[in-house]
Amino acid sequence: MPSQVEPEALRTAMSRFPTAVTVVTAIGPSGPAGATANAVASLSLEPPMMLACLDLGSRTLVAVEHGRAFGINVLAAGQAELARRFSTKDPHPQKWDGVRWGERAGVPMIHGALVWLACELREVHDGGDHVIATGPVIELEATDGDPLIFHRGEYQPLAAATPPSSRPAGPAAR
Numbered sequence: 001m002p003s004q005v006e007p008e009a010l011r012t013a014m015s016r017f018p019t020a021v022t023v024v025t026a027i028g029p030s031g032p033a034g035a036t037a038n039a040v041a042s043l044s045l046e047p048p049m050m051l052a053c054l055d056l057g058s059r060t061l062v063a064v065e066h067g068r069a070f071g072i073n074v075l076a077a078g079q080a081e082l083a084r085r086f087s088t089k090d091p092h093p094q095k096w097d098g099v100r101w102g103e104r105a106g107v108p109m110i111h112g113a114l115v116w117l118a119c120e121l122r123e124v125h126d127g128g129d130h131v132i133a134t135g136p137v138i139e140l141e142a143t144d145g146d147p148l149i150f151h152r153g154e155y156q157p158l159a160a161a162t163p164p165s166s167r168p169a170g171p172a173a174r
């Protein structure tokens with residue numbers, strides 16, 4: 001059955017779905033590439049695998065396929081500027097200008113990111129106007145701190161959850 005849903009309706013509906021914000025990175029033929037991405041998830045624990053959905057027009061996808069590897073950098077609360085910068089179509093050297101990063105396990109690792117994962121590119125599945133890149137996690141680093149959140153089209157800090165002691169008692173509290 002053909003979809004009755006307009007792309008803009010899906011975009012608006014899913015803007016209610018808060019997500020963390022990552023920069024997916026790779027080393028392409030002419031250096032580091034990176035795209036802001038929230039369509040990222042852990043896929044498998046045994047073996048450890050991740051997935052990243054990349055637009056068919058993403059230059060970072062070209063770099064991922066070139067390097068056969070991708071990095072996932074989960075941004076910290078104070079890194080909204082990086083999220084904005086990596087969501088542009090600026091030339092890649094310009095995107096990376098002034099960014100503190102290093103190459104590890106064949107992918108760029110952005111300094112100050114909350115979590116960094118290096119993945120080997122295993123498969124690229126069709127996903128409409130995106131592809132789903134999957135692969136095993138080769139290395140990771142995780143630090144404590146607050147993530148950057150994308151909600152209703154804006155970057156926001158994580159709002160504090162209501163502490164359990166101040167929640168009204170109910171079936172869920174038993």
Ligand SMILES: Cc1cc2nc3c(=O)[nH]c(=O)nc-3n(C[C@H](O)[C@H](O)[C@H](O)COP(=O)(O)O)c2cc1C
Pocket residue numbers: 021033034035036037038039040053054055057058059060061086087088089130150
């Ligand atoms: C909050 C946010 C989330 C995004 N998530 C994705 C995503 O999951 N996958 C994707 O391909 N593009 C995503 N984009 C769009 C890319 O960041 C954008 O197309 C970017 O210019 C791609 O850069 P590139 O061509 O250098 O790879 C997102 C943009 C924003 C602002």
